[in-house]
Amino acid sequence: MFKFAPYLLKTLWRHRGRTMLTVSGSAVALFVFCFVGSVQEGMDRLTSQSDSTLIVFQANKFCPATSHLPQDYDQIIGKMPGVQEVVPIQVFTNNCRASLDVVVFYGVPAEKIQKIRDFDLIEGSWDEFESNQDAGIVGESVARRRNLKLGTKFSVGEVKVTVAGIFNSSDRSEEDYVYTHLDFLQRTPGMNLVGTVTQHEVVLDDSADAVKTSSLIDDEFRAGPVETDTRTKGVFQASSLADLVELIELSHYLGYACIGLMTMLISTTTFMAVQDRIKEHSVLQTLGFSDSIVFALVLAESVLISVGGGVVGTGVAMLTLAGSGLSVGAEAVTIAFSPSVGLALTGLVGSLAVGIAAGVLPAVAAARADIINGLRQA
Amino acid sequence: MLIEIRNLTKSFQKGDETITPLRDVSLDIDEGEFVSLMGPSGTGKSTLLNQIAGIDKPTSGTIAVNETEITTISRSRLAKWRAANVGYIFQTHNLIPVLTAYENVELPLLLLPFNRAERQRRVQIALEAVELLDRANHYPRQLSGGQEQRVGIARAIVTDPKVVVADEPTGDLDSATSSHILDLLKRLNSELGTTLLMVTHDADAAATAGRQLRLDDGRLIDESRQKDELSLAVPEGNAHV
Ligand SMILES: Nc1ncnc2c1ncn2[C@@H]1O[C@H](COP(=O)(O)OP(=O)(O)O)[C@@H](O)[C@H]1O
Ligand SMILES: [Mg+2]
Numbered sequence: 001m002f003k004f005a006p007y008l009l010k011t012l013w014r015h016r017g018r019t020m021l022t023v024s025g026s027a028v029a030l031f032v033f034c035f036v037g038s039v040q041e042g043m044d045r046l047t048s049q050s051d052s053t054l055i056v057f058q059a060n061k062f063c064p065a066t067s068h069l070p071q072d073y074d075q076i077i078g079k080m081p082g083v084q085e086v087v088p089i090q091v092f093t094n095n096c097r098a099s100l101d102v103v104v105f106y107g108v109p110a111e112k113i114q115k116i117r118d119f120d121l122i123e124g125s126w127d128e129f130e131s132n133q134d135a136g137i138v139g140e141s142v143a144r145r146r147n148l149k150l151g152t153k154f155s156v157g158e159v160k161v162t163v164a165g166i167f168n169s170s171d172r173s174e175e176d177y178v179y180t181h182l183d184f185l186q187r188t189p190g191m192n193l194v195g196t197v198t199q200h201e202v203v204l205d206d207s208a209d210a211v212k213t214s215s216l217i218d219d220e221f222r223a224g225p226v227e228t229d230t231r232t233k234g235v236f237q238a239s240s241l242a243d244l245v246e247l248i249e250l251s252h253y254l255g256y257a258c259i260g261l262m263t264m265l266i267s268t269t270t271f272m273a274v275q276d277r278i279k280e281h282s283v284l285q286t287l288g289f290s291d292s293i294v295f296a297l298v299l300a301e302s303v304l305i306s307v308g309g310g311v312v313g314t315g316v317a318m319l320t321l322a323g324s325g326l327s328v329g330a331e332a333v334t335i336a337f338s339p340s341v342g343l344a345l346t347g348l349v350g351s352l353a354v355g356i357a358a359g360v361l362p363a364v365a366a367a368r369a370d371i372i373n374g375l376r377q378a
Numbered sequence: 379m380l381i382e383i384r385n386l387t388k389s390f391q392k393g394d395e396t397i398t399p400l401r402d403v404s405l406d407i408d409e410g411e412f413v414s415l416m417g418p419s420g421t422g423k424s425t426l427l428n429q430i431a432g433i434d435k436p437t438s439g440t441i442a443v444n445e446t447e448i449t450t451i452s453r454s455r456l457a458k459w460r461a462a463n464v465g466y467i468f469q470t471h472n473l474i475p476v477l478t479a480y481e482n483v484e485l486p487l488l489l490l491p492f493n494r495a496e497r498q499r500r501v502q503i504a505l506e507a508v509e510l511l512d513r514a515n516h517y518p519r520q521l522s523g524g525q526e527q528r529v530g531i532a533r534a535i536v537t538d539p540k541v542v543v544a545d546e547p548t549g550d551l552d553s554a555t556s557s558h559i560l561d562l563l564k565r566l567n568s569e570l571g572t573t574l575l576m577v578t579h580d581a582d583a584a585a586t587a588g589r590q591l592r593l594d595d596g597r598l599i600d601e602s603r604q605k606d607e608l609s610l611a612v613p614e615g616n617a618h619v
Contacts, residue, residue: 003488010476283472286433287486287533288461290454371433375468 001296008300015273019305022269026309026351027316029262034317034347036255039328041343042335043248046173047238051210054202055236056217059227062240064091064332068196069226077200080216082208087112090185091198093332094156102329103142103156104177107185107197113137116203117174123150124165133184135164139175141325141336158189176327176334201233240331248335259350262306266358270302274366281366282374295367302359303352310351314344380573381407381430381541386439388425399425400436401596407541412567412574414587421593423577427543430575431464432456444540461489465534465572467544471526473518479505479529480514486537504532507570508562524555528562535566542566544576548583560586 012019056077058067074086090107110130113119122140129135138148143166148154152163161180169175186193204213214230221228231239238245274281281294318339326337388400399422407413415423428434429441432448441449448459465486473482483504487497505511508528518526527547534542544563548556564586566572576587584590590601 006481007474007477007485014476279472280474283468283474284485285457286431286460286466288457288459288464288489290457292454293489372428375433375472 001300004293004297004300008297008304011273011277012301012304015276018269018272022265022305023309023312025265026262026306026354027313029258029265030310030313030347030351031317031320032258033255033350034314034343035321035337036251036258037343037346038317038321038337038339039248039335040252040255041340042173042327042337043241043245045171046241046333046335047234049232049234049237051232051234052204052206052208053233054204054210054214054217054230055233056200056202056228056230057198057236059218059229061229062331063096064093064198065096067198068193069198069200069228071195071197073221073228074200076220077202077217080213080220082204082213083202084205085112085115085203087116087201087203088182088197089199089201090182090193090196091332092157092159092185092188093329095329096331099330100326100328101145102176102327102332102334103146104329104332104334105136105156105159105161105185106177106179107182108179109182113179116201117169117179118171119167119169119174119179121165121167124163126165129164132162132164133181134160134162136161136178136180137165137167138163138178140166140168141172141175141327142178144325158191159185172336172338173327173334175325176329176336202230237333240333241335244328244330244335259354262309262351263354263358266302266306266309266354267361269305270298270359270362271365273301274298274362277366278369278374279377281369282371282377285371286375291367295363298363298366299356299359302362303355306351306355306358307348310348310354314347314351317347318344379406380409380411380444381405381575382440382442383430384440386426386429386441387437388422388429388434389437398437398596400429403439403596403598405591405598407573407575409540409573410567410571411589412564412587413576413589413591414584415575415577415591415593416579416581416584417593419579422596423593424545426593426598427545427575427577430541431466431543432460433466458489461486462537463540465537465539465542467527467530467534467542467547469546469549471518471523471530473526473529473533475518478515478517479510479521479532482518482529483532483536486533490537500536500538501532504536505529507535507566508532522555523551524558527551527555527559531559531562531566535570535572539572541573541575544574546577546579549579556580556583 058069061067071088074088077083078086087108092105094103129137142148146154148163150163154161161178204210210232217230218228284294321337321339327334329335383403383405386400386403387398389396389398417423429436436449440447443463446459448456480501483501484497487500502511505514508531510525510528513521513525548559551559560583563574563576567574578584592599592601
């Protein structure tokens with residue numbers, strides 16, 4: 001087949017306008033497919049997190065702004081069997097609704113951050129953070145999105161923070177958060193939050209059973225002073241994002257629709273290419289090209305176009321996802337749009353499959369065409 | 379005998395009508411012969427040529443080329459057979475426009491088990507035979523009509539096929555260019571021993587061939603043999619008188 005490469009490539013180049021348009025169309029389709037796929041992946045990552053972390057929230061509350069638990073619940077929970085660590089967290093967000101520009105502040109006792117998160121400071125220092133009350137460490141995507149540098153002071157509402165560090169994390173959605181000192185966030189002007197927190201994050205050891213421990217915690221506080229609702233972090237995040245889940249499912253179908261559209265587009269182009277060359281294919285067959293070679297040539301044309309579009313679309317999508325730090329969030333939980341090797345491979349393999357699917361019918365038509373009729377064409 | 383055609387009939391169905399351009403045609407062609415085929419337009423000259431070239435199948439009858447019966451073999455084996463045994467020269471050269479003269483001539487070789495060096499050697503010989511070695515890297519649109527036809531001829535002979543068929547190879551050319559092409563074909567036949575079957579409209583062109591056939595109303599008439607027979611028949615006839 002390699003021997004026919006000059007013929008193949010020159011044929012595509014001859015109709016470069018058409019070829020480029022089809023490649024571009026396919027690239028757009030694959031870009032959308034990858035983008036939507038990354039949102040889906042981001043959501044799956046959030047909702048399928050391990051069962052070893054629980055979130056204790058105020059019962060019947062949904063937005064972090066309305067959940068208020070006594071901070072000293074951590075003492076009681078900390079003594080329960082199987083509990084390794086309890087971290088009281090004050091959450092502050094600029095937007096409880098689903099939004100593309102959510103900024104989420106997590107106020108956490110400074111010394112506990114490194115115990116429960118695997119953050120890597122790429123700029124700044126832990127000392128700087130721990131020794132300054134108004135200091136915050138910001139995730140890399142927030143920093144990029146809001147153009148935050150070390151030492152920058154920035155504010156959302158009444159919260160005014162100085163950037164003491166920028167971190168990245170193996171959990172890409174963490175990079176959409178800003179971590180501050182707990183008591184700093186509790187003392188935000190206009191809010192009377194000292195002594196209360198939004199939630200407690202409970203890290204379990206290997207012996208603990210998530211469901212049993214959750215009931216244990218909720219039973220403990222059923223009688224008050226504030227009733228709790230404890231779930232695993234995955235379930236908690238899934239319910240926070242409930243509004244978005246259906247939308248994301250829907251957009252997933254949009255991704256498949258793009259693939260369908262791309263198949264039609266390439267198939268149309270390939271059919272046109274075959275119809276333009278009925279006589280040429282008859283000439284080739286007269287020279288001794290067999291049905292299978294003609295079939296393979298047409299199929300290869302279709303595959304080259306779709307894989308070309310696939311490489312461009314997937315490439316641009318991965319670069320965009322890596323560079324833009326986009327995310328969507330609701331109720332202080334954000335879904336990060338991030339690139340992944342799996343997604344890139346899906347895109348490339350998908351484009352190969354599209355090329356084959358789109359090329360089969362035109363290729364059969366070309367291979368089966370009557371030689372004499374083809375030669376008699378003007 | 380290189381080509382043996384026996385009782386060949388070919389019909390086409392055009393709606394309710396059946397056209398039978400070839401009716402019970404038989405023909406033998408020897409290796410190394412240059413045969414021309416004349417006849418009015420629409421009498422089935424191309425149809426006959428296409429049966430011999432193995433790109434169309436007869437309604438009935440047999441064709442053996444170099445002792446291979448080609449009317450009964452499968453479409454895919456027929457394609458392989460064509461690649462190795464037939465050179466086809468079209469009326470309009472039918473070169474692939476995106477390929478250079480060199481690449482056009484090389485095309486049939488890609489189907490045969492030749493390595494790159496062997497292909498190159500053969501393409502050069504073929505282009506040299508049609509005196510176009512200096513135009514190897516030109517595209518068809520950069521060549522004159524006569525040059526394009528010569529590239530078409532080079533493509534037909536490059537595999538050194540058993541038989542070369544030409545369907546009105548000078549039909550689209552002016553008379554000076556035509557005679558150049560005819561000289562070339564004659565030389566291929568005499569110098570390389572290529573067996574040639576050429577369809578033509580032009581009596582002068584037909585006269586270039588060693589043997590002239592005429593197709594009329596579905597029947598094949600061997601004009602050269604008829605002349606021989608006539609010249610023999612006359613004295614015999616006289617004897618009768
Ligand atoms: N594929 C075909 N389908 C229908 N009719 C055909 C086909 N090929 C040839 N014919 C008919 O057969 C007759 C002979 O055609 P052809 O061999 O091309 O004639 P020639 O080459 O002598 O001019 C014509 O009447 C033509 O219309
Ligand atoms: Mg004809």
